[in-house]
Amino acid sequence: MYPLKFEYHKASSVAEAISMLNEHDGATVLAGGHSLIPAMKLRLSDPSVLVDIGRIDELHGISTSNGSVSIGGLTTHSDLAVSKVVPVGLSEAAGMVADLQVRNRGTIGGNVAHADPASDLPSALVALGASFQISGATGNRTVSAVDFFTGMFETDLTDGEILTAVEVAAEQAGTGSAYSKLFNPASGYAMVGVAAVVTIDAGKCTAASVALGGLTPSVTIASSVAAGLVGVVLDESSIANAAEAVQNDLGADILGDIHASADYRKAMAPVYVRRAVAAAAERAG
Numbered sequence: 051m052y053p054l055k056f057e058y059h060k061a062s063s064v065a066e067a068i069s070m071l072n073e074h075d076g077a078t079v080l081a082g083g084h085s086l087i088p089a090m091k092l093r094l095s096d097p098s099v100l101v102d103i104g105r106i107d108e109l110h111g112i113s114t115s116n117g118s119v120s121i122g123g124l125t126t127h128s129d130l131a132v133s134k135v136v137p138v139g140l141s142e143a144a145g146m147v148a149d150l151q152v153r154n155r156g157t158i159g160g161n162v163a164h165a166d167p168a169s170d171l172p173s174a175l176v177a178l179g180a181s182f183q184i185s186g187a188t189g190n191r192t193v194s195a196v197d198f199f200t201g202m203f204e205t206d207l208t209d210g211e212i213l214t215a216v217e218v219a220a221e222q223a224g225t226g227s228a229y230s231k232l233f234n235p236a237s238g239y240a241m242v243g244v245a246a247v248v249t250i251d252a253g254k255c256t257a258a259s260v261a262l263g264g265l266t267p268s269v270t271i272a273s274s275v276a277a278g279l280v281g282v283v284l285d286e287s288s289i290a291n292a293a294e295a296v297q298n299d300l301g302a303d304i305l306g307d308i309h310a311s312a313d314y315r316k317a318m319a320p321v322y323v324r325r326a327v328a329a330a331a332e333r334a335g
Contacts, residue, residue, distance in 0.1 A: 053090035060102040064185055064214060067103045072187045072210045074099040079212060081124060081160035084152050109159070109214060112136060121216040123159025127171075130158060137218060138333060139227025139245050139326075143174040146231050148238045159213045162198070165205045165268070167305065168239035172199055173263035174229050176271065177245035180218045186211035195269075202267040225249045225257075226333030230326035232264070232318050234309050240264035241310045242318045246326035248279060250334040255279045260323060262296070265305050265315040274298040275323055284331040293323040 057074070061067035071077045078097035080086060081104060089095040103109065109124040114135050121136065130136055130144035131153065147153050147161075147170050161171050162182070172195070180195040187210050198206045207213065221227060225247065232242040243264040249257040258279040260272040278292030296319045306312035 051091050051093065053087075054093065054096045056090075056097055057099045058102065059099065061106060063106060064103075064108060064212060067101050067106065067212055068185060068187055068210060070099075070101045071212070074101075077101050077210075079103055079160075079163070081163075082126070082155045082157040083160075084148075084156040085160060085164040085166065103212065114220060117220050117222075119218050119220050121158055121218070123213050123215055124157045125159075127153035127156050127158070127161070135220065137178055137221045137227045137247075139229045139247060139330065140171070140174045140178060140218065142227075143170040143229040143231075143243070143245065146170055146229065146233075146238075146240075158216055162195075162216070163205060163207055163213050165199055165201075165203050166239075167202050167267050168234070168241070168243075168264050170229065170231065170240055170243050170263065172269050173240075173243050173261040174227075174245040175216065175218070176269045177247050177259045177261040178218050178227060179247075179259065180216055182213055183215040183217065184211050185214050190214075192217075196271070199268045204268075224251055224334055226330040226335070228326045228329035228333065230322045230329065232310070232315075232322055236309065242315055242322045244319075244322040244326040246323070246330040248284065248327065248330045248334050250284065250331065253283055255282060255284050255331070258327075260296075260327065262300075262319060262323070265312075265319060266300060267303060267305065270299055270301075272296050272299045272323065275327075279327065284327070286328070289324055289327050289331070290320075293320040293327065296320050296323050 274295035304312035
């Protein structure tokens with residue numbers, strides 16, 4: 051199926067893109083296009099105007115400063131997957147996105163702005179405590195990853211705004227992160243995706259953050275799991291005990307489809323929590 055007719059505009063700067071978005075009613079940002087274009091072909095989305103931001107140089111690349119990592123909104127999954135400066139859990143999640151062709155074109159900004167519940171990056175960014183830099187006609191603002199994702203395919207972005215960068219803390223000694231995933235056998239989407247970040251000092255866990263995607267309408271923060279990890283030595287038994295507490299965090303709205311029922315995803319959640327936490331703990335040392 052072909053998409054409905056639309057106007058196409060190519061922006062050369064963030065300022066020009068914002069101007070175009072606010073000049074045309076029904077305008078939508080086109081970044082890598084791996085979420086938007088399929089939706090348009092299926093006529094699940096029918097923007098009247100596309101503003102292509104793919105050639106804006108200032109939105110590409112990864113930089114570090116004062117213990118923080120800044121990732122341009124057009125940085126591809128492939129670039130994230132091989133980066134030596136982003137937290138390991140984020141590069142790991144990026145390396146599990148779909149297939150090589152998608153990773154070479156898909157962008158971090160487009161991925162999180164789409165807010166697909168089966169996507170890999172949102173849970174990783176929430177667990178890492180990331181923040182998003184957003185620009186619009188009224189200026190710039192910063193939104194935490196926790197507050198950015200508001201529901202299934204819903205975010206805090208408003209019409210005419212662009213997600214320009216993602217900020218995460220650089221990984222420090224004693225802290226480890228990891229991402230573990232139950233793959234959809236057809237598409238590679240996460241049926242269960244778990245991101246974990248732990249800090250270990252003097253042999254015990256002093257801080258933990260765990261977030262899940264793929265089985266709930268939006269990212270789920272596993273605060274019960276984190277509470278079970280802090281203050282203990284992270285061994286096989288303690289991690290397994292804490293992982294079981296994820297059932298307290300998931301709630302009743304569990305996604306299911308022909309590939310994996312809601313009950314199966316819920317049963318697999320503690321399995322992948324264990325794997326992610328164990329890998330993060332090993333990296334934390």
